[in-house]
Amino acid sequence: MDENGSVYVVDFGHHEVxxxxxxxxxxxxxASGNGTGNCLNQLYHPTxxxxxxxxxxYVFDTGNNRVMKWMQGATEALLWLVVKDEDIVLHNCHIPMELLSIN
Structure with missing residues (x-):
């Protein structure tokens, strides 16, 4: 939930938020809405x-092993983090929240 009371729902099957x-x-x-894939306007099994x-x-794009940053109103995301370390498990959201809190 954001500060305005909006709720964000990750749709794993439709690859969007x-x-x-x-x-x-x-x-x-x-976020996304362009089907499954690995382009900057797509997600693959977000969690x-x-x-x-x-x-x-910030969307944990599990199927692509990355975290994408969608700025308000954007049609494409920024590649924020690529996960290559097996110790970081995106499907369980095990990225420290302090990483995401940096502004």
């Missing part, structure tokens, strides 16, 4: 999401 504002029945796609103070959305 949706935002639901209060009393909103249908969420808005805020976790973190929202920072600037409303940027």
């Amino acid at each position: 949706r935002r639901y504002r209060r009393v909103q029945l249908k969420g808005t796609v805020v 976790c999401v973190f929202i920072d103070r600037d409303q940027s959305i």
Whole structure:
């Protein structure tokens, strides 16, 4: 949940993240929405999401072993972190939160 009370839902099967504002029945796609893949506008089995103070959305893109940063209103993400270390397990969201809290 962000500071405005919006809830963010990771849709693993549809490879996207949706935002639901209060009393909103249908969420808005805020990350991906372009099917599965490894391009900057796609995700592959996302599992976790973190929202920072600037409303940027960090998505754990598990299938691509990366963390993507979607700035508010962006149609493509920035590649924020590539995971090559087997000790970091993206599917369980085991990236220290202090890494994501850096602004």
